[in-house]
Amino acid sequence: MERLGEVRLYPSSSILDTNMTACLLTGAFLPDTVQMAAWPLLAWISLVIFGSISQYSIFTGLSLFRSVKELRSERSSKLDVLDIFRFIAILWVMLNHTGSEGRIDILERLPSADAFKSAMHDHPIFGALMGNSALGVEIFLVLSGLLAARSWLRNADQPFLNHWRSFITRRLLRLAPSMFIFVYIAAGPIMEALLPRYSSSMVSACGFWGILSHVTFTSNWQSTPTCMGYLWYLGLDMQLYMVAPIFLNLLHKSPKRGMILTTVTIIASMFIRAGYCTAYGTCNKSDVDIPFISYPGQDAETLKSIYAGLWDMYSRPYTKCGPFLIGLLLGYVTFSSQHIMSAATSKALFRGSLFVAIVTIYAILPEYWNPDAGNTVYNTIYTAVFRSVFALAIAGMIAALYFRQEYRPTHPIFAILAKLTYNAYLLHMPVVYIFNWLPFLQTATSPIHLLLVLPFVATLSFLAALIFYLFVEAPIGHLTSQYATRLGL
Numbered sequence: 001m002e003r004l005g006e007v008r009l010y011p012s013s014s015i016l017d018t019n020m021t022a023c024l025l026t027g028a029f030l031p032d033t034v035q036m037a038a039w040p041l042l043a044w045i046s047l048v049i050f051g052s053i054s055q056y057s058i059f060t061g062l063s064l065f066r067s068v069k070e071l072r073s074e075r076s077s078k079l080d081v082l083d084i085f086r087f088i089a090i091l092w093v094m095l096n097h098t099g100s101e102g103r104i105d106i107l108e109r110l111p112s113a114d115a116f117k118s119a120m121h122d123h124p125i126f127g128a129l130m131g132n133s134a135l136g137v138e139i140f141l142v143l144s145g146l147l148a149a150r151s152w153l154r155n156a157d158q159p160f161l162n163h164w165r166s167f168i169t170r171r172l173l174r175l176a177p178s179m180f181i182f183v184y185i186a187a188g189p190i191m192e193a194l195l196p197r198y199s200s201s202m203v204s205a206c207g208f209w210g211i212l213s214h215v216t217f218t219s220n221w222q223s224t225p226t227c228m229g230y231l232w233y234l235g236l237d238m239q240l241y242m243v244a245p246i247f248l249n250l251l252h253k254s255p256k257r258g259m260i261l262t263t264v265t266i267i268a269s270m271f272i273r274a275g276y277c278t279a280y281g282t283c284n285k286s287d288v289d290i291p292f293i294s295y296p297g298q299d300a301e302t303l304k305s306i307y308a309g310l311w312d313m314y315s316r317p318y319t320k321c322g323p324f325l326i327g328l329l330l331g332y333v334t335f336s337s338q339h340i341m342s343a344a345t346s347k348a349l350f351r352g353s354l355f356v357a358i359v360t361i362y363a364i365l366p367e368y369w370n371p372d373a374g375n376t377v378y379n380t381i382y383t384a385v386f387r388s389v390f391a392l393a394i395a396g397m398i399a400a401l402y403f404r405q406e407y408r409p410t411h412p413i414f415a416i417l418a419k420l421t422y423n424a425y426l427l428h429m430p431v432v433y434i435f436n437w438l439p440f441l442q443t444a445t446s447p448i449h450l451l452l453v454l455p456f457v458a459t460l461s462f463l464a465a466l467i468f469y470l471f472v473e474a475p476i477g478h479l480t481s482q483y484a485t486r487l488g489l
Helices: 013-027 034-053 057-062 064-072 078-098 111-121 127-131 133-153 160-186 189-194 196-203 207-215 229-253 255-280 300-307 310-315 317-336 343-362 365-369 377-402 412-437 447-486
Strands: none
Touching: 034 057, 034 064, 034 160, 034 189, 034 447, 057 064, 057 447, 064 412, 064 447, 078 133, 078 377, 078 412, 078 447, 111 127, 111 447, 127 133, 127 343, 127 365, 127 447, 133 160, 133 229, 133 317, 133 377, 160 189, 160 196, 160 207, 160 229, 160 412, 160 447, 189 196, 196 412, 207 229, 229 255, 229 310, 229 317, 229 412, 255 310, 255 317, 255 377, 310 317, 317 377, 343 377, 365 377, 412 447
């Protein structure tokens, strides 16, 4: 399983002074007790409930009834198909973390963890699917790039700087409120009281700078992902959004040059990935399949050596931009083209793309069969290209469904789940830690066992996401949307 995880950091004496300073700085922003931390949340919940029953128009934006209505609304668009891909992606990510942070032996690096990992990788059908489950992130990147392109191109004729400011501000207003409140809960005494193992293994290493990296969307640039590391994607997404207008502006004004620039950047990213894995000798670890939990007494420098090269390949914009840019190109094509595919062409493209996606997933098997092969030509090429090739396959499937002659609406449940996916992403990791107490998962010896647990993890995650959506994302979104409109954003 991919365990780009969130290791427990036990400070050595050489860094105690630094940690003490960080703790003092963090304490200035986070409450010390559960009661103190809960008061602001309870006050906000009360305000939302009051807004739901109040007749005063100033509070109607907070109404639960309005949020439920918004959640159940349907778009009736060809882009509805994206909801299905988004749901598949989050399930894949949940599966990945359930098989890593969900297991106590992996968190504690017990001998049984190696046997569990071997059982996962050695399975003839599900081994590659489990090991390559981090490819769910690539699906999110394709969708993010596609939607970013369509959002920008709707007003592409506006002055660049004004449009860029509005584009980024709206993205910040979309992501920041839910993430800030989640970090407030997760990094404070509330999570420590509810899930002490989550707090000790994901938050204890944070300090002031770790928390700051999340609220500034730079967590993917931490030297090691030891502070709620699974949130790294939000930083990457924001940074790619910030540079996307450069490509989109050129695509709009000069499509040919824009296509060339985007394609060259994707290829350059592949070469950078190959360079990293060659330099650090990690080309046989394409799925980043190494332990990310530190032993007691392990200092920061040792942790950096464990992550060297792997973390750079996994989280940096210059090594992860390929799938996003592929989504960007797809967004440009869907926005600017009125092309209609015949049923036969659409079916052929979808099936061909699905075949490429499956082959890409299972092409990692030689690395599992020969774990000590090192930087072979095959391993180097696969590590360099597999994420972008998989993203290209996902883009092909989306294009086949989008451009087909017949519009087929998706089931309304997928629209609801898609709207909850962001909060499910934030909250699924604490939910995974709840399953540390499930003996069935702790004694699992087969991928089938893991798949049987996944529906329960997903159900609890989406239920938690629903509460977060109704009381946090939707009401705050209504307020920030009004604010942005008044500012002309």
